[in-house]
Every structure is written in structure tokens, then in C-alpha cells.
Amino acid sequence: MATWNGRSWGERGSNGVLVPHHGTKASVSDRVTLTAYAQTDVAGDTLPLLTMPISCGTATYADLRGDVGGNVHSLVYTGGTVDAVLVGVQGLLVKDSHDLIFATLDFIPITSDTTVQTISETVTVGGADYGGDVLEVTVSHGIDQVGQATVVFPFQPTEADTGAIVEVLINSNAVFSGNAAGRGWDYFPEGFAVDSRDRLDRLNYPYGGTERVYTSQTGGTIHQNLVEAMGIDSSNTHIEDDGNTIGVIEPIVFRQGDRFLPWVRTNDQLCGYVTYSKARDSAIYRTPYAYAGSIAASFNKGADIIDAHRKETIEGMYNGVQVDGFTYLGATVSVFLATANAYIPDPPGTVTYSTQSNIVETNTRGTAVATILLSKLNIRQEEYEWTTPIRTDLEPADSVTISHDKLHLSGGTVLITKVEHRLRDASAITAFTGRKVPE
């Protein structure tokens, strides 16, 4: 008699008939056979399916049918005792048998190295819950973008019109809240996609109010005011102030038709800040472009990294910065800073990045801006991409560490620049991109 989750049944097959036993199989990189260099790293167990023919009564069959899902229980059977998840039940009723069913159970035996994740998504459109009728979900947030979500349905929800509120939860964790901005229809097979953007996208719309004039105010104050001018409540903002007073000589003016986000991005660059939205609350954040005070997570080869890429390049590296600012009474703010860089050949010796903004009104401020830009640009530019099983706890601008000998990283700190969740059926992964930033 075999048992699982308090259910018991007879294993079909006795008197020399063979019964199945759970197996094990490692995952090996295809490149082992493609190159002379043997890649010795293999992955964990692929968790082969254990299909078990059984006999049971109708009550047990109904119980087992209801048990299908992500719950782990101890399976005791001829093959031994193993923790297992039941993912399939199929049965045949023996007619006139007085309550006898021949069934097959599909178990996935797990090991102590297995992490079981039950994947569920909740998608509401215009307040209506379509969680069970979603084919695909992609949600992304980053320091260079507005929050975006694409949800693919097998049909068109009646509420899915442009502007409808779209909310996405993965495993009960909020990962997106925004408004439908685009729709797409597919046929055949039939599908309907809703593209949505979060409230940061409001700053991309042309301003439609009366002229806004800012005189001698700090950048953070202006950012905050611009965000609220687009109808975003202050409770949905966490904007840190850079402390630089701007608009002293020439007021900063926004008129009808101006878009705030490009100005926000420009001022952020001059201050060494980033403005972005987070998945968990869709609020707007502004923080320094720097490693956070604490490490939010550590990723390790062999533990939670599915694939990873590290790119180091001299593309985008500058060891000189020219900052041109406001022209006043015939004089122009102009600052040039340069420093040695062993990775830049001589000649040219100095590779200069140039920028101009009337926000910079004094040479003192120009020097501060040039210093910020030089620290950011005078290093080899490093970018990272890695994927993991779904993680909804990390956000753009979080700092994490990566330890991976193949990437030559041992606890290297990385600033997350983008977080993208991808769900399709039971597959749920999170793709991260990150950068090395000046320490």
C-alpha cells in the first residue's frame, strides 16, 4: 500500500510485475560536446517524472484530483520514501466493480536541493480579476524607463480599453500598477495583448497647464513639484533632493507642450541621481546613482543564477569632461576636467565627453557636474545581465552582489538598472540588468 498526503492506494503490479521507481538525471551543458574544452559545470537534477499506476476507490481518486498542484508531501511506495509533488491524475473506472478505479499518478520526486515555487498570477483590468485567464505576463521597471507591463489574454476582456487600470500580482506580490496604453489582437490562435505603463509615464506627456516658473529652488523641490503637476499625489513619491539651488540667474520655465521627463533626466545626470518607479508600489523614486547603503541580495553561481553575462568595455569611457553652462553678460560657464586613464591610448590621450545645459549657472557648479560625470565615465563600463527563478523582492537601484567564478566575480557589487519578470504557464523567471557604478 502506497501513501501520500494521507491518501493510500494499491500499486498496480505484483507477483513479479515491475513497478516504477523514481530516477535522477543531471543537466549538462550542450557545449560539452561542441568544443574541445570540456565544460565541467553541470546543473542540478532535472527531476524526472515518476508515473505510478495505481488502484484506488472513487473517494481517494477525487481527493488526489484535488491535490494536484504545488504541495510537497512524503510519498511512501515500493521504491522507498521520497518527498514528491503531484502534478497529474488520470483514471479509469472499472465498471460494476464496486468502487475500483485504475489510475496513473504523475509525481515529481524532489530532493533536499529542490526549491518548490507555486506560480500564480493575478491580473485585474478595470477592477475585474482575470488571474486564471492569462497566457503571458511581462513586467519591467528600470532606471532608464517607465514601468511597463504586457499581459496576453486568450480573449479580449471587456474592461480592457485604453486608460483602464491594470494591476499585476505574482504569487500575491504586487509587481505592477498602471494604465492600459496600447492593445494588440492576434488570430489564429486568438490572443489579445494589453500594454500598460505606470504613473511615471505621466511625465512623458506634454504639459497642459499655465506657465511654471522656478526661481532659486533646489532640484529636488522642482522635481517634486513637476511630478505633482502631472496629477501624481505626493504619497506616491519618494524624491530625494540633490541640494543644488538652480534657476538663480535665469528662472527655469516650463510652458504648455513641454515634457517634464527629459528635463528630469537631464538634471538627474548633472546631479548624479536617477528617477524611476518601483514594482511593489508603482511610486516614483529619486535616489543617487550610487550603490545603496545595504546589499539587498546576493546571487551565487550554483545557487540561484540560471545564466549570466558580464560585459566590460571601453565603449562609453571618457577621461575628459567639458561642461558648458549658462551664458550671462557675454561670459559662458565653461569647465573642463581631465585625468589620466591607462586604458586610453596616447594619442589621443584624452577622450572628452561634452555636455551643455543652462541649468549650470556658475563655474563652481560646472566643476561639481564635471566631477560627477568624470567619476561615472572614467571607468571601464561594465554591464551585467542575469536571470533567476522568479524574484519579486528586488527593485531598480537596489544593490546586490554576484559571486560567479566564470564571470570572475567574487561578491562584486552591482547596481540593478532593470528588473523584468516573465511569466508563461508555470515558467516564471526574473531577468536583471545591472551596472558597475563609481564607489
Added chain:
Amino acid sequence: MMASFVTIYTFSERGEANGALLPLHGAQASYNVITIPGGTKVYLQVGIPKKVRLTIPARVTRGELNGLRSVRGLSDSLVYAGGDVNATLEEVSPVLVKAGADVYFVNLTFVI
């Protein structure tokens, strides 16, 4: 027991003799195994149970066959050996006819 779909469209589940096996609807959850390279860790991701297919071998009369064909694609109550469930009739298979009799053998596929 006479089985039925939409209450009024009847059919006999094939398996007249004792010991015959009558299909029952099961349950399935989709899953995804993620093996982590360079170690022994593995992630098993399990989705919520999805709809399943059930194919019932049936014996029908010409009138019953025509009735079932007319409701292909419809979702309604299915009463059969496995109980009373809501189902969508997806397919009425090509038919085998018993010569000289009003007997047709057919497979009915439902999505439950």
C-alpha cells in the same frame, strides 16, 4: 447508466461487460523545472491546475449522434460515470457504424 451532455443529448459509455474500463476526468498542473548550472540546486515551479481533456468512447444511435454533433463547442453539464461536471464538447470523432443496426461507435472529447 445513460450518460448525457446538455441534459438532453444522451449516449452510452462503451464497456458493457463487467470489468470494462470507463475513462474519468483527471487533473493536471503545468510545471517547469529550472536546473541551476554549477551546483545541485533545482527549482520546481508548479502552476495552478489547468483544464483537462477527457475522451469518452461512446455508443450512440443516429439521432443521438446528430444531436451531439450539433452541440460541438458548447459548454454545459456533462453527466457520466465520473460524475456531473461542466464541460465543453471539443470533438465528435469519425464514426464506426455497426452494419444493419442503428449503432454508432464514436469518441467524444470534452474539455473539463
